[in-house]
Amino acid sequence: MYSVRFFTGYRKGAVVKSEKKQKPKYNMWQNTVYYISFAWKEKEKKVIFLSLIFACFVILNNLVNLLVSPAILSVVEKREPMSKLIVTILGFTGTLIFCSAGLSYIGTNLPYGRISVRMAVLKHLNQKTLTTSYPNVNNDAFIKLVAKCKTITSDNDKATEAIWGTLTILLHDGICFIIYLFLLSSISPLMLFVVLATTSVGYFVSRYVNGYEYRHRDELAGYEKRMWYISNRAGNYSTAKDIRIFGIRSWLAELGEQAVGAYTAFWKRAEGVYIWARITDLILTFLRNGIAYFYLIRLVIAGELTTAEFLLYFSAVGGFTVWVCGILRSFAELHRHSLDLSTVRECLEYPELFQFENGEKEESTDMTYSDKNNLSALYEIRLENVSFRYPGSEKDVLSGINLTLHPGEKLAVVGVNGAGKTTLVRLICGLYDPTEGRVLLNGKDIRSYNRRDYYKLFSAVFQNFSILAGTIAVNVAQTEDEIDLDRVKKCLDEAGLKQKIESFRDQYNTLLNREVYEEAVELSGGEL
Numbered sequence: 001m002y003s004v005r006f007f008t009g010y011r012k013g014a015v016v017k018s019e020k021k022q023k024p025k026y027n028m029w030q031n032t033v034y035y036i037s038f039a040w041k042e043k044e045k046k047v048i049f050l051s052l053i054f055a056c057f058v059i060l061n062n063l064v065n066l067l068v069s070p071a072i073l074s075v076v077e078k079r080e081p082m083s084k085l086i087v088t089i090l091g092f093t094g095t096l097i098f099c100s101a102g103l104s105y106i107g108t109n110l111p112y113g114r115i116s117v118r119m120a121v122l123k124h125l126n127q128k129t130l131t132t133s134y135p136n137v138n139n140d141a142f143i144k145l146v147a148k149c150k151t152i153t154s155d156n157d158k159a160t161e162a163i164w165g166t167l168t169i170l171l172h173d174g175i176c177f178i179i180y181l182f183l184l185s186s187i188s189p190l191m192l193f194v195v196l197a198t199t200s201v202g203y204f205v206s207r208y209v210n211g212y213e214y215r216h217r218d219e220l221a222g223y224e225k226r227m228w229y230i231s232n233r234a235g236n237y238s239t240a241k242d243i244r245i246f247g248i249r250s251w252l253a254e255l256g257e258q259a260v261g262a263y264t265a266f267w268k269r270a271e272g273v274y275i276w277a278r279i280t281d282l283i284l285t286f287l288r289n290g291i292a293y294f295y296l297i298r299l300v301i302a303g304e305l306t307t308a309e310f311l312l313y314f315s316a317v318g319g320f321t322v323w324v325c326g327i328l329r330s331f332a333e334l335h336r337h338s339l340d341l342s343t344v345r346e347c348l349e350y351p352e353l354f355q356f357e358n359g360e361k362e363e364s365t366d367m368t369y370s371d372k373n374n375l376s377a378l379y380e381i382r383l384e385n386v387s388f389r390y391p392g393s394e395k396d397v398l399s400g401i402n403l404t405l406h407p408g409e410k411l412a413v414v415g416v417n418g419a420g421k422t423t424l425v426r427l428i429c430g431l432y433d434p435t436e437g438r439v440l441l442n443g444k445d446i447r448s449y450n451r452r453d454y455y456k457l458f459s460a461v462f463q464n465f466s467i468l469a470g471t472i473a474v475n476v477a478q479t480e481d482e483i484d485l486d487r488v489k490k491c492l493d494e495a496g497l498k499q500k501i502e503s504f505r506d507q508y509n510t511l512l513n514r515e516v517y518e519e520a521v522e523l524s525g526g527e528l
Contacts, residue, residue, distance in 0.1 A: 024214065024338070024339055024342035024343075025342055025345065025346055026338070026341075026342045026345060027338070028331075028334055028335050028338040031337075031338040031341040031342055031345070032163075032167070032334065032338065034341070034345065035117075035163060035341055036048060038117070038120070038121075039117045039120075042116075042117065042120040044113055044116050044117045044120065046113045047110070047113030047114055047116070047117055047164060050106055050109065050110045050113060051110065051164055051167060051168045051171075052171070053102075053106055054103065054106045054107065054110060054168055055168050055171040055172040055175070056172075057099050057102040057103050057106065058103065058168075058172040059172045059175050059176055059179075060095070060099050061096070061099035061100070061103065062172075062176055062319070063176075063179070064092055064095050064096055064099065065096075066312070066315050066316065066319060067092075067312070068092040068096075069311055069315070070308045070309070070311045070312035070315075071088055071092065071308075072085070072088055072089060072092075073308045073311060074308040075088055077306070077308060110164075111156070113164075114156075114161045114164045114165075115156070115161060117160070117161070117164075118153055118156075118158075118160045118161040121153055121160045121344060122153050124348055125146075125149050125153065125344070125347060125348065128347065128348055128350070129146055131356070131452075132350065132352065133352045133353040133354040133451070134354075134426075134431040134432065135353055135391075135431075135432060136350065136352075136353070139391070142347075142350055143225065144217075144218055144221040144222070144225065145221075145343060145346060145347040145350065146347060147221045147224050147225045147228065148217055148220070148221045148224070148343050148347075149343060149344055149347050150224075150228075151224060152340045152343060152344060153344075158340070159336070159337035159338075159339075159340035159341055160340070160341070160344065162333075162337065163334070163337040163341070166330055166333045166334050166337060167334070169326060169330050170327065170330040170331070170334065173323050173326040173327045173330060174323075174327055176319070176323045177320070177323040177324060177327055180316055180319055180320040180323060181320070183316050184313070184316055184317065184320055187295075187296075187313065187317075188295060191291060191292055191295050194287075194288060194291050194292070195288050195291075195292060195320065195321055195324055196324060198284040198285075198287055198288040199284070199288065199321070199324040199325050199328050200328065201280075201284060202280060202281045202284045202285075202325070202328065205277055205280050205281075206277045206280075206281065206328075206329070206332040209273055209274060209276065209277040210274070210277070210332055210333075210335065210336050211335070211336075211339065212270055212273050212274070213270060213336075213339075214336075214339035214340075214343075216266070216270075217343065219266065220266055223259065223262050223263040223266055224263070226255075226259040226262075227256075227259045227260065227263060230252060230255050230256045230259055231256070233252065234252050234256065237514060237515055285325070288321055289318075289321060292317045292321060293314075293317070296313060296314060296317055299313075353433065354430075354433070354447070354451040355447065355448070355449070355450060355451060356450055356451055356452055357450060358450075359448060359449050359450035359451060359453070360448050360449050360450060361449075361450055361453055362441075362449050362450065362453035362454055362456070362457070378407060379407060379441055379442055379457065380404065380405065380406055380407055380440075380441075380442055380443075381404070381405040381428055381439070381440070381441060382403070382404045382405070382439075382440040382443070383401050383402060383403040383404075383427070383428070383434075383437065383438075383439055383440075384402060384437050384438045384439075384440060385400055385401070385402060385436065385437040385438075386398060386400075386401040386402075386403075386427060386434045386436070386437035386438070386439065387399045387400060387401070387434060387435050387436040387437055388420075388423055388427060388432060388434050388435050389435045396435065397420045397423045398420045398423060398424060398427070400437075401424070401437070405428075413425075422462065422463065425460065425462075427439055429455070429458050429460050430446050430451055430454045430455060433447060441454070441457075459478065467512050467513050468512070468513065469511075469512070469513040469515070469516035469517065469520075470511065470512065470513075471506075471508065471509045471510060471511055471512070472488075472492075472501055472507075472508050472509070472510050472512060473485065473488050473508040473509060475512060476488045476491055476492060485508065488508060489508070504521060
C-alpha cells in the first residue's frame with residue numbers, strides 16, 4: 001500500500017524586487033456571488049440570513065434616530081397634549097430598545113457563522129495542498145499562492161471573514177442612502193451633485209491605492225515565505241540539536257532579521273502610498289460638508305425651514321454624506337476583499353497535472369488488505385524511452401530510459417549523487433510524468449489511471465520523511481485502518497527496533513511527535 005507524507009521546504013533565493021502588475025482572474029461581483037454561494041453550499045446559510053436581519057435592524061435604528069428629535073420638537077411646537085408627547089417619546093424609546101436588543105443579540109451570534117465559513121475555506125485549501133499533483137508542491141507559483149492564502153485566512157480581520165461585515169454595511173448603507181435621497185429630493189440638486197462628486201473621487205482614489213498590496217502580492221509572498229520558513233526551522237523541535245551542535249543560532253537570527261527587515265520595508269512603502277488616500281479623503285470630506293452645511297444654514301436664515309424641519313434636514317444632510325461615504329468606502333473595502341478572494345479561488349482552482357477522480361479505476365482498489373500483500377507478483381512496470389527534465393532546467397535528468405520491472409522482481413539502482421535515482425523512483429511511483437516517453441503498468445500508460453488509485457500500489461520511503469502525530473503502528477503501516485500488527489512487528493524486528501518498542505508501556509500504541517502529544521516518546525535520528 002502506498003502512502004507518503006511530504007514536507008515542502010521553501011528554497012532560499014533572491015528577493016523579488018519588482019513584479020508586473022497582475023489583473024485578478026475574477027471581478028468584485030463574481031467573487032461576491034461566489035462567496036455567498038460558497039457559504040450556502042457549505043451549509044452555513046445562517047451567516048447570510050443573520051447578516052440580512054442585522055442590516056434591517058441597523059436601518060430601522062438609524063431611521064428612528066433621524067426622526068426622534070424632529071418628531072418630539074414638532075409635538076412641542078404645535079402644543080399638542082402631554083399625553084401625545086409621552087406616547088411619542090415612549091414609542092421611539094421602545095423602538096430604540098428593540099433595535100438595540102436585536103443588534104446586540106445578532107451581533108453576538110453573527111461572528112460564529114463568519115468563522116465557520118472561514119474554517120470551511122481553510123478546509124478546502126488544506127485539501128487542495130494535501131492532494132494536489134506532486135509537481136505543484138515544487139512549483140513557485142503554487143507555493144506563493146499557498147503562502148498568500150495562509151495570510152488571507154489567518155484571522156478575523158482578513159477577507160475570508162471580514163467580507164460579511166463589509167457586505168452588511170454596504171446593504172444597510174445603500175438602503176439608507178436611497179431613503180435619504182428621497183427625503184432630500186426637495187433640496188438643491190447642485191448640493192447633492194457636490195456631495196456625490198467629491199465622494200466618488202475619493203472612492204476611485206482609494207480603490208486604486210488600496211490595490212497596491214495585490215499588485216505586489218508576489219513580492220509580499222516572497223517575504224512571507226522566507227519568514228515562515230526561518231520561523232519554522234528555528235522553532236522546530238527536531239532541528240534543536242542541529243542548531244546547537246553546528247552553532248547556527250546567530251546565522252538563523254541574522255537571516256530572520258533580514259527577512260523581517262525586508263517585510264517591514266515593504267509595509268513602510270505600502271503605508272506611504274495608503275497615507276495619500278487618507279489625506280485626499282480628508283480634504284474632500286471638508287469640502288463636501290462645508291458646502292452642504294452652508295446651503296442648509298442659508299435656508300434657515302431665509303425662513304424657508306421651520307425649526308423641526310431644520311433639525312430633520314440638518315441630520316439628514318449629515319446622514320446622507322455618511323451613507324455616500326460609507327457606500328463608497330464599502331465598495332473600496334469590498335474591492336480589496338475581492339482581490340484576496342480571487343487569490344483563494346486561483347489557489348483552489350490551480351490546474352492539476354494528473355487525473356484523479358476523473359481517471360480510470362485501478363483494479364487493486366477492490367482488493368482486501370491481505371490480498372494487497374502480494375501486489376508485486378501481479379504487476380509489470382515498464383519504462384519506454386523515458387526522459388525527464390525538471391521545470392526551468394536546461395538539460396534532462398534522465399534521458400531515453402528503457403526499463404522493465406517484472407512481477408515479483410527485486411532491483412537495486414546504484415549511482416553517484418545527482419544521477420537521477422530518486423527521480424527514477426518518483427517517475428515509477430507516478431509522482432512525476434515523463435517529459436518524453438511512457439511509464440506503463442501491465443502495458444497501460446499510468447496517466448490514464450486515477451492517480452490516487454495508482455499510489456496505493458506502492459510503499460515508498462524517500463530521503464526526506466516526516467513522523468506522523470500518531471502511534472508507532474500507524475507510522476509503520478502508514479494507515480489507521482486495517483493495520484496488520486504482525487507485519488508491523490516483522491518490519492520493526494527487521495529494523496532492529498522490536499525490542500525497544502516492546503519496552504515502552506504502550507508498545508506499538510506508543511505515540512510519536514511531542515509537538516502534538518506531551519506524552520509522546522522521542523526516538524533517535526537513526527531510529528527514525
